[in-house]
Amino acid sequence: MLKYPIFTFFLFLPFLFFVCLKPASASFPEANALLIWKATFKKENNSILTSWTHPKASGSPCNWFGVFCSIDGSVNSLNLTNANINATFYKFPFSSLPNLASIDFFINRLFGTIPPQIGKLSKLVYLDISKNQLTGTIPSEIGRLTSLRTLHLVENQFNGSIPSEIGQLVSLSELALYSNKFDGSIPVSFGNLRNLTFLYLYNNSLSGFMPPEMGNLINLVEVFMYTNMLTGPIPPTLGNLNKLQILDLFENQLSGSIPPELGKLKSLEILSLANNNLTGLIPASLGEATGLITLHLYANNLSGPIPRELGNLKSLSDLELSENKLTGPIPASLGDLSNLEYVFLRQNQLSGPIPSELGKLKKLVFLEMDENQFSGHLPELCSGGLIKRFTLSNNRLSGPIPESLKTCSSLTRARFDHNKFSGNLSKEFGVYPNLTFMDLSDNKFYGELSDNWGSSKRLETLKIAKNNLSGSIPPDFGNLNQIQILNLSSNQLCGGIPKEIGKLVLLLKIDLNDNRLSGNIPHELGSFSSLNYLDLSRNRLTGPIPKNFPNSEQLFHLNLSYNFLSQTIPVQIGKLTHLAALDMSSNSLTGEIPYEIGFLSSLGMLNLSHNRLSGFIPESFQKLPGSVDIDISYNELEGHIPNGKPFQNVSIEKLRGNKGLCGNIAGLQPCKVPPIKNHKIGKGHKLILIVAIPLIGGTSTSICTRWHPDHVRTQKEEFKRCRR
Amino acid sequence: MAERILFVIVALTIICTLLAPKALGNSEGDALYALRRSLSDPDNVLQSWDPNLVNPCTWFHITCNQDNHVTRVDLGNSNLSGHLVPELGKLEHLQYMELYKNNIHGSIPVELGNLKSLISLDLYNNNISGTIPPVLGKLKFLVFLRLNDNQLTGPIPSALASISSLKVVDVSSNNLCGTIPTTGPFEHIPLNNFENNPRLEGPELQGLASYDTNCS
Numbered sequence: 001m002l003k004y005p006i007f008t009f010f011l012f013l014p015f016l017f018f019v020c021l022k023p024a025s026a027s028f029p030e031a032n033a034l035l036i037w038k039a040t041f042k043k044e045n046n047s048i049l050t051s052w053t054h055p056k057a058s059g060s061p062c063n064w065f066g067v068f069c070s071i072d073g074s075v076n077s078l079n080l081t082n083a084n085i086n087a088t089f090y091k092f093p094f095s096s097l098p099n100l101a102s103i104d105f106f107i108n109r110l111f112g113t114i115p116p117q118i119g120k121l122s123k124l125v126y127l128d129i130s131k132n133q134l135t136g137t138i139p140s141e142i143g144r145l146t147s148l149r150t151l152h153l154v155e156n157q158f159n160g161s162i163p164s165e166i167g168q169l170v171s172l173s174e175l176a177l178y179s180n181k182f183d184g185s186i187p188v189s190f191g192n193l194r195n196l197t198f199l200y201l202y203n204n205s206l207s208g209f210m211p212p213e214m215g216n217l218i219n220l221v222e223v224f225m226y227t228n229m230l231t232g233p234i235p236p237t238l239g240n241l242n243k244l245q246i247l248d249l250f251e252n253q254l255s256g257s258i259p260p261e262l263g264k265l266k267s268l269e270i271l272s273l274a275n276n277n278l279t280g281l282i283p284a285s286l287g288e289a290t291g292l293i294t295l296h297l298y299a300n301n302l303s304g305p306i307p308r309e310l311g312n313l314k315s316l317s318d319l320e321l322s323e324n325k326l327t328g329p330i331p332a333s334l335g336d337l338s339n340l341e342y343v344f345l346r347q348n349q350l351s352g353p354i355p356s357e358l359g360k361l362k363k364l365v366f367l368e369m370d371e372n373q374f375s376g377h378l379p380e381l382c383s384g385g386l387i388k389r390f391t392l393s394n395n396r397l398s399g400p401i402p403e404s405l406k407t408c409s410s411l412t413r414a415r416f417d418h419n420k421f422s423g424n425l426s427k428e429f430g431v432y433p434n435l436t437f438m439d440l441s442d443n444k445f446y447g448e449l450s451d452n453w454g455s456s457k458r459l460e461t462l463k464i465a466k467n468n469l470s471g472s473i474p475p476d477f478g479n480l481n482q483i484q485i486l487n488l489s490s491n492q493l494c495g496g497i498p499k500e501i502g503k504l505v506l507l508l509k510i511d512l513n514d515n516r517l518s519g520n521i522p523h524e525l526g527s528f529s530s531l532n533y534l535d536l537s538r539n540r541l542t543g544p545i546p547k548n549f550p551n552s553e554q555l556f557h558l559n560l561s562y563n564f565l566s567q568t569i570p571v572q573i574g575k576l577t578h579l580a581a582l583d584m585s586s587n588s589l590t591g592e593i594p595y596e597i598g599f600l601s602s603l604g605m606l607n608l609s610h611n612r613l614s615g616f617i618p619e620s621f622q623k624l625p626g627s628v629d630i631d632i633s634y635n636e637l638e639g640h641i642p643n644g645k646p647f648q649n650v651s652i653e654k655l656r657g658n659k660g661l662c663g664n665i666a667g668l669q670p671c672k673v674p675p676i677k678n679h680k681i682g683k684g685h686k687l688i689l690i691v692a693i694p695l696i697g698g699t700s701t702s703i704c705t706r707w708h709p710d711h712v713r714t715q716k717e718e719f720k721r722c723r724r
Numbered sequence: 725m726a727e728r729i730l731f732v733i734v735a736l737t738i739i740c741t742l743l744a745p746k747a748l749g750n751s752e753g754d755a756l757y758a759l760r761r762s763l764s765d766p767d768n769v770l771q772s773w774d775p776n777l778v779n780p781c782t783w784f785h786i787t788c789n790q791d792n793h794v795t796r797v798d799l800g801n802s803n804l805s806g807h808l809v810p811e812l813g814k815l816e817h818l819q820y821m822e823l824y825k826n827n828i829h830g831s832i833p834v835e836l837g838n839l840k841s842l843i844s845l846d847l848y849n850n851n852i853s854g855t856i857p858p859v860l861g862k863l864k865f866l867v868f869l870r871l872n873d874n875q876l877t878g879p880i881p882s883a884l885a886s887i888s889s890l891k892v893v894d895v896s897s898n899n900l901c902g903t904i905p906t907t908g909p910f911e912h913i914p915l916n917n918f919e920n921n922p923r924l925e926g927p928e929l930q931g932l933a934s935y936d937t938n939c940s
Contacts, residue, residue, distance in 0.1 A: 346778070437782065460772065461782065484772075484784050508784055532785075532798050554800050556820070578800065578822065580844075601892060602844065602868060625891040626912070627867055645891070645912070 028059035030075050033093030034067070042086040049083065070099060076123075077102040088112035094120045102126040106152070110134055119144035130154035130176070137161070143168035154200070155179040162206075164189040176200040178224070183207060186230075191216045202226045202248070209233070210254075215240045226250035226272070234273070236261040243267050250296065251275040258297070263288040272296040274320065279303070282321070287312040294318040298344065302326060306350070308333045320344040322368070330369075332357040339363060346391065347371040354397075359383050359404070370394050370415060382408035391415040393439065401428040409433060417441040417463065425469060426450035434458055441465040441487065448472075449493075454479040463487040465511065473517075475500045487511040489535070497536075499524045509533040513559065516540055521565075526551045537583065538562040545570055545589075554578055561585040561607065568592070569613075574599035585631065586610040593637075595620040609633040614659070621646055633657050640671045752794050753780040755811035763806035763828070769799065793817035800846065801825040808852075813838035824870065825849040832876075837862045844868035848894065852876060856895070858883040865889055872896040872917070879903075879939050880918075885910055896920050901939035903928035 031054065038052050051065045062069035068077035076099045086109040094117035101123050110132040119141030127148060134156040142151075143165025149172060158180040166175070167189020174197060182204040190196075191213025199220060206228040214220075215237020222245060230252040238247070239261025245268060254276040262271070263285030271292060278300040286295070287309025295316060302324040310319070311333025317340060326348040334340070335357025343361075346368045353376030354369070362384030370393040377399030381387070387408055393415040400423035401416075411432045417439040424447035425440075432438075435456045446468040453462065454476030460483060469491035477486075478500025484507060493515040501510075502524025510525075513535040520543035521536065531552040537559040544567035550558065555576050565587040573582075574596025581604060589611040597606070598620020606624070609631045616639035617632065624630075626645025634657035641647045641655070641663030652667030662671035757775040765771075772784040781788035787796035794815050805827035812821075813835025821839070824846040831854025832847065839845075842863045852874040860869070861883025869884070872894040879902030880895060890909035894917040901923035904910070918924060923939070 460784075554798060554822075556796070556798065556822075578846075580820070604843075604867070625867060627889065627891055 029096055030093070031059055031061040031064075033096035034061055034064075034075075037087070037091045037093055040087050040091045049085075068102075074099040076100060077104075079104045080108065081105070082107040084108065085110060089115050089118075092117075094118060097121070099123055101147075104128045105132065107131040113137070114139055114142075116141040118142060121145060122147070124148055125171075126150045128152040130156070132156050134158060138163050138166070140165040142166065145169060147171055149195075150174045152176045153180065157181060159183065161185070162187055166190070167192045169193065170195065172196055173219075174198045177204065179203040181205055185209065186211055186214075186225075188213050190214060193217060195219055198222045200224045201228065204228050206230055210235050212237045214238060218242060220244050221267075222246040224248045225252070228252050230254055232256070234259055234262075234278075238262065239264040241265060245291075246270040248272045249276065253277055255279065257281065258283055258286070258302075260285040262286060265289050265291075267291055269315075270294045273300070275299040277301060281305075282307055282310075282326075284309040286310065290314065292316055293339075296320045298322040298324065300324055304328070306331055306334075306345075310334065311336045313337060315339055317363070318342040322346040322348065324348050326350055328352070330355055330358070334358065335360045337361065342366045343368070345369045345372065349373060351375065353377070354379060354381075356380070362386070365389070367391075378402050378405070380404040382410070386410050388412040388434075389414075392419065393417040395419050397421060398444075399423070406430045411435050413437040415439045416443065419443055421445060423447075425464070425467070426452075429453075431455045432459075436482075437461045439463040440467065443467055445469065449474055449477075449488075451476040453477065456480070457482065459483050460506075461485040464491070466490040469493055472496070473498055473501075473512075477501060478503045480504060481506070483507060485509045488515065490514040492516055494518065496520070497522055497525070497541075501525065502527050505529070507531055511535045512539065514538040518542065520544070521546055521549065521560075523547070523549060525549055528552050531555055533557045535559040536563065541565055544568070545584075548572060550576065552576075556580045556602070559583040560587065563587050565589060569594055569597070569608075571596045573597060576600060578602045581605040583607040584611065588612055590614065592616070593618055593632075597621070598623040600624065603628045605629045607631045608635065609654075611635050613637060615639075617642055617661075630654060635659075637661055641665060641668070750779050751814050753777070755809075755814040756780050756783070756786070756794070756797070758809045758811040762809050763804045765802075765804055767803045769802045769804070787820075789817060791817075795841075796820040796822070798822045799826070804828060805851075807831075808833050808836075810835040812836060815839060817841050819843040819865075820846075822846045823850070827851055829853065831855070832857055832860075832871075834859050836860065839863060840865070842866055844870075846870045847874065849873040855879075856881055856884075856900075860884060861886050863887060868892045870894045872898065874898050876900055880905055880924075893917055900924045 035054065038049065049065060060073055061067045061075060062073060066078055066080040067075055070076045075097050081104055088111060090112060100121050102125060106128045110129060111134060113136030116139040118139060122144065124145050125147050130152045131154065137160030138158060140163045146169065148169050151172060154176045159182065161184030162182055164187035167187055170192065172193050173195045178200045183206065185208030186206060188211045190211060196217050197219050202224045207230065209232030210230055212235040215235060218241060220241050221243050226248045233256035234254055236259035239259060244265050247268060250272045257280030258273060258278055260283035263283060268289045269291050274296040281304035282297060282302055284307040287307060290313060292313045293315050298320045305328035306321065306326060308331035311331060316337050319340060322344045329352030330350060332355040335355060340361050341363050342365060350372040351374065354374055356379035359380040364384060364387050366389040367387060368389060368391045370391040372395055374395040374397055378397060380402045382404040388410055390411060398420040401421065406428060407430055409432060412434050413436060420443060422444040425445040426447045431452050436458050437460060441463045448471030449469060451474050454474060457479060459480050462483060465487045472495025473493060475498040478498060481504060483504050486507065489511045496519030497517055499522040502522060507528055508530060509532055517539040518541065521541055523546035526546055526549035529552050532554050534550065541563040545565055547570050556578050558579060561583045568591030569589060571594045579600050580602055585607040592615035593613055595618035598618055603624050606628055613635040614637065617637060619642050621642045622644030624646045628646050630646055630650060631654040633654055637658040638660035641661060650665060652665065655661055655668060662669050664670065753775060757773060760770045760773045769785060779792045780786050780794060781792050785798045786794055789795050795817055796819060800822045807828060807830030810833040812833060818839050819841050820843060827850065829851040832852060834857040837857060837859030843865055844867060846868065848870045855878030856876055858881035861881060864887060866887050867889050869890060876898040880900055882905055885905045885908040887909060893913045896917055897920040900921040903925045904918050904927045906927045
């Protein structure tokens with residue numbers, strides 16, 4: 001009998017052996033399985049995974065980088081964030097890691113698709129494979145992961161529809177699929193995800209309607225579905241989501257009206273329905289969503305008034321209703337929203353006066369209400385002294401600028417243009433140390449330009465065109481050393497162009513046309529090397545065009561027409577190789593047309609008409625671009641019209657009124673003698689002039705004054721009026 | 725840890741989409757802003773190019789017409805480097821694209837063939853490579869095409885000969901090959917506007933077999 005127990009003991013010994021060693025060898029197949037997957041990784045400069053080698057003693061992978069085990073030694077978590085892994089999932093041990101609860105492979109170079117075997121990880125609670133290069137669809141087997149609480153597939157190249165099996169993930173609390181190429185509709189089965197708290201589907205190609213079943217997801221706190229192609233209405237059932245703090249449906253194609261039920265969302269802080277096709281009214285009930293901090297409804301087709309109930313949204317700091325078809329007035333109740341910082345109502349059909357209650361808003365930073373039909377006078381508005389951007393352009397506002405705006409030193413960008421504002425400009429505006437952009441054009445301001453403007457040293461754009469300004473341009477404008485665009489056109493400014501303007505080296509565009517500026521063009525204007533556009537036309541400028549002027553290769557538009565400029569066209573004009581339009585018409589320019597004009601290789605329009613240019617048309621005109629529109633009428637030119645494209649189709653209107661032009665053009669006398677090289681004759685002409693000038697000089701001055709009596713008289717009048 | 729990263733990403737996205745009120749539907753401003761992002765601008769000439777403005781018409785170096793469509797981009801001699809972007813093709817009212825005398829590299833986007841109002845394309849004196857896209861032949865109002873002093877390769881597309889408005893063509897100082905077109909507008913382009921292209925053969929000869937130039 002004794003023999004048997006010993007015998008059975010030895011029989012059982014191997015059994016005991018295996019039982020005792022079980023905990024260690026339980027992870028042995030797990031380590032193996034992981035190594036089989038690791039063997040498929042593409043070689044990278046990756047020292048992170050050197051710990052992933054076959055453990056000699058224990059057979060346990062639990063000390064490997066990124067591998068975590070539970071007490072029983074079984075792998076329960078893999079965390080390989082940002083480990084530069086370049087591999088697929090095809091050999092991932094889905095069947096060999098039964099206790100795996102957490103996978104975090106955020107930021108790697110995983111590629112290929114998610115295999116259906118993913119469904120085998122039945123204990124998975126956390127899955128994050130975001131920011132990889134994965135493709136393909138989500139396998140329907142994902143529906144088996146009923147313990148899954150967090151699913152992040154963000155920023156990959158997944159496509160196809162979201163499988164309706166996702167609706168089976170009843171534990172799911174956080175679902176992030178954003179920045180992929182998912183298409184198709186949001187599955188109706190989403191309505192089963194009762195625990196869903198965070199839903200991020202933005203930046204995909206999702207289409208179809210939002211399922212009303214989403215109204216069942218009463219634990220939702222944040223919903224981001226912006227930048228998709230969702231259509232159809234916003235489900236009114238969303239009004240049941242009591243915990244919802246953020247609803248962002250920006251940039252879709254949602255239609256229909258804004259459901260009034262959204263007013264029930266007492267926890268809602270951020271609501272963006274901007275850039276959709278919504279129609280109908282802004283529901284008054286939105287005023288009941290008193291938690292709202294940000295309300296964006298811009299760029300839709302909303303109509304009707306701004307509900308005064310919005311004045312109940314006491315936490316509101318960002319209100320954006322621009323680009324709709326809203327009508328009616330701004331409700332005075334908006335003045336109660338003391339936290340308002342950003343108000344955008346631009347591009348609507350709002351009317352009526354701007355309520356004085358808006359002056360109560362001390363935290364206002366941006367106020368943009370341009371392109372509406374507001375009328376009446378402005379109330380005090382910058383009471384908090386914080387307004388930076390203030391645009392009211394393109395309305396029907398009138399009256400003076402209120403005192404608080406005169407002292408609103410926080411202004412950076414202000415637009416009052418295209419209204420009927422009036423008042424004495426020198427008293428209406430103060431000094432603005434941060435102002436970079438100011439447009440007051442097309443109003444009824446009168447008075448003079450004050451020296452103040454020169455103290456707003458950050459000004460880059462100053463436009464006060466089309467007003468009734470008088471007096472002269474202050475030399476202090478020379479302090480605006482950041483200025484790039486200056487437009488004072490269509491006023492009644494007088495006096496000379498201050499030479500200090502020449503210091504403003506950053507100027508790109510100078511527009512002083514249609515004023516009563518007199519005196520010479522300062523030669524300092526020749527120093528601009530970046531100037532693109534210069535218009536001094538329709539003034540009373542006299543004297544020569546300065547010799548070194550203009551000096552900017554980038555000048556594309558030069559208009560000096562309708563002045564009293566005299567003497568010759570400077571030869572430096574030939575350097576303006578990008579000039580597209582050159583207009584010096586209606587002046588008293590004399591001498592010959594310089595042949596350097598032929599170098600203007602970008603010229604599209606040349607108008608030298610109504611001057612006293614003499615001599616021949618330079619042959620160099622042949623080099624001008626063939627499509628150039630030339631007008632040299634009403635001068636004292638003679639000789640033949642040069643050959644070449646520029647004159648091929650010219651009409652007689654552009655040539656008439658000269659001394660003796662001839663050529664093969666209808667209406668022009670044909671040339672009697674063969675054409676002789678112009679420059680030879682030119683020299684001869686110059687010789688004659690050198691002799692003749694002293695003789696003619698004396699007589700011609702008296703003749704000139706007799707011919708242009710108005711000119712002299714006007715100058716004298718100006719001298720009286722223009723004090724500076 | 726990953727959750728924290730995700731939270732930061734979400735928070736930043738909130739800020740970007742909500743607090744920056746965008747000028748939507750202004751594809752011209754977006755196209756130009758795409759150009760700004762791809763250019764390197766040490767002199768800050770593009771500092772005024774603010775995508776939050778409702779249109780680009782108050783940006784410096786931009787000219788618009790009455791309908792707030794961009795007609796001119798004037799960035800010659802502005803110390804810019806980087807490369808052009810396909811989005812430029814969306815500027816359907818653009819008449820003048822002046823990007824000469826910079827350090828722009830990369831190729832001419834084929835999308836420039838969509839600039840149906842273009843009168844002047846000045847890309848000369850840059851570092852532009854690649855070929856002259858034949859699709860530029862669609863630019864039926866083009867008058868000025870100045871691509872000289874770059875590193876362009878390939879042939880001068882014969883499609884350019886179909887632009888009857890073309891008056892000024894300069895492709896000198898490049899690395900072009902093949903023959904010089906002689907039809908249509910090219911009848912009047914002086915030969916020295918093609919010089920300094922070592923692999924460029926002479927003017928194309930009508931009626932004879934084309935040269936075996938290995939040029940494509």
